[in-house]
Amino acid sequence: MDKLREMEVFVAIVDQGSFTGACDKLGLSAPAVSRAVNSLEARLGTPLLARTTRSVRPTDAGLTYLEACRKVLDVITDAEATVAADSANPVGTLTLSAPVLFGQRYVAPLVNAFLLRYPDVSVNAVYNDRTTRLLEEGVDIAIRIGHLGDSSTFAMPLGFVRRRTYAAPAYLAAHGEPLHPKDLVQHHCVSFTGVSAPLEWVFNENGTRLPVRLQPRMIVDLGPAAILAAVDGVGIIQLLSYQAAPEVENGKLQPILTAFEPESTPVNLLHVERRSTSGKIRAFVEFATETLRNNAHLQGVDATAIRASR
Known part of the structure; x- marks a missing residue:
């Protein structure tokens, strides 16, 4: 097996997180995959994978x-893509990640439209609410909500x-605002752990951070369940x-305490610098x-304003 195949x-x-997964992805036998790893480790003189009965992870x-390896394989993939198609007709597999609810509402329709065009x-x-590590996880593009700290990515x-x-509105009518x-x-409060700490919400008063301790009626880690509550x-x-936004537009929820909102949170599209020339990306x-x-x-347009304009 040649060096490039061993890298793959x-x-x-x-x-894939396992030898079996690699066999399935590449269409190779288990002995062939084991020989490739053994050959790499022997040539480099150091273990590359830490193996247990339940998991495989890189040392x-x-x-x-x-x-x-990713750099080498990406260069080859991009070179082949450049020969096979011009920038107006990208080819290949694109891996992207986004937060679950954001992905459901905004990214999934966009992906569908992109696939129909190309x-x-x-x-x-991959939709999840944790911070994706682009390099380590082989992700081409990530949508991230929050302040950035990745020096290895373009934002x-x-x-x-x-x-x-x-x-x-019914709650406010019954309990006051x-x-x-x-x-x-x-x-009564519902704490959604995907946005706020369960027992402390943060506000802003006259430019100063204002934390408020709570005893929530409900603590929930699933966005749709929290919104429904x-x-x-x-x-x-x-x-x-x-x-x-949808619940505000249809009148099921209304914003309160708007004078005490914390600073806005940026939304960015991230991609790895070394892949910026890829046609698909x-x-x-x-x-x-x-x-x-x-x-x-x-873009800062309040959902109530969108509702009023319709």
């Missing part, structure tokens, strides 16, 4: 070699969202503005930034 095997084992040396591109879409600003406090964040201790009048909730970056920058919910 090593990367596949890491990406420190393996992580370093993994990045080098028939020679396939997409591996394309898409807009911003706000952490806002909401309540159902809090006029100051500290009034929340007298109210607020809509049903279980209690007041904090959400990112895009998460509550360049095409998706252009397609996504154009679409999402035109999304009113990411």
Whole structure:
């Protein structure tokens, strides 16, 4: 087996999390995959994978070699893609990640439209609410909500969202509307752990951070369940503005305590610098930034204003 194929095997084992997964992905036998790893480790003189009965993970040396392998394989893939198709007709498989609810509402329709426009591109879409490590996980593009710290990535600003406090009109009619964040201790609250700490919500008063301790009626880690609880009048909730946008537009939730909102949170599209010349990535970056920058919910337009304009 040549060196490039051995690199492909090593990367596949890491990406799939197992030797079996690499066999399935590459169509190789288990002995062939084992021989490839043994050959690599013998040639380099160091273990690349730490194996247990339940898992396989790269060693420190393996992580370093993994990045080098990805660079080599990416260069080859991009070179082949350049020969096979021009930039207007990208080819290959694109791996992207986005937060679950954001992905469901905004990214999934965009991916579908992208695939319809570019028939020679396939997409591996991963929706989760943790921070994706692009290099280590082989992700081409990630949509991230929050302040960035990745020096190894390019960031394309898409807009911003706000952490806002909401309540159902029926709840406010029954319990009254809090006029100051500290009034929340007298109210039922639903804490969505994907946005706020369970027992402490953060506000801003005259430019100063204002934390408020709570005893929530409900603590939930699933966005749709948290939103449903607020809509049903279980209690007041904090959400990112895009998460509550449909419910605000249809009148099921309304923002409160708007004078005490924290600073806005940026939304960015990230891609790894070394892959910036890839046709498939360049095409998706252009397609996504154009679409999402035109999304009113990411440009500071309040959902109530959108509702009023209809």
